Amino acid sequence: MTQTMQAMADPTRRAILQMLNEGDMTAGDIAARFAISAPSVSHHLNVLKVAELVAAQRSGQKIIYRLNTTVVQEMIQQIMQIFSVGGSTPTVRDTEEHDA
Secondary structure, eight states, rough: OHHHHHHTTOOOOOOHHHHHOOEEEHHHHTTSSSSSSSHHHHHHHHHHHTTTTTTEEEETEEEEEEEEEEHHHHHHHHHHEEEEEOOOOOOHHHHHHHHH
């Protein structure tokens, strides 16, 4: 989850995720909407791919990017569990036992 949160910390990457939420796009389509270089867009897309927030599929000479909603949903569920009202709060001992 840490890698996912770090990937989402950047405003450009959040904007890319919002665009992909509307539909699949190529890197060129994404780059056309920003005032940054194509290599910068590629860097952001790679960070999102490593965090598994986006998936890429080759179609001929183009790569089509799509939002991986499964990872986003899992992250939301984890955050909701952390901040759940009425749920039990883990103790340091619980955390240590889990890590062992």
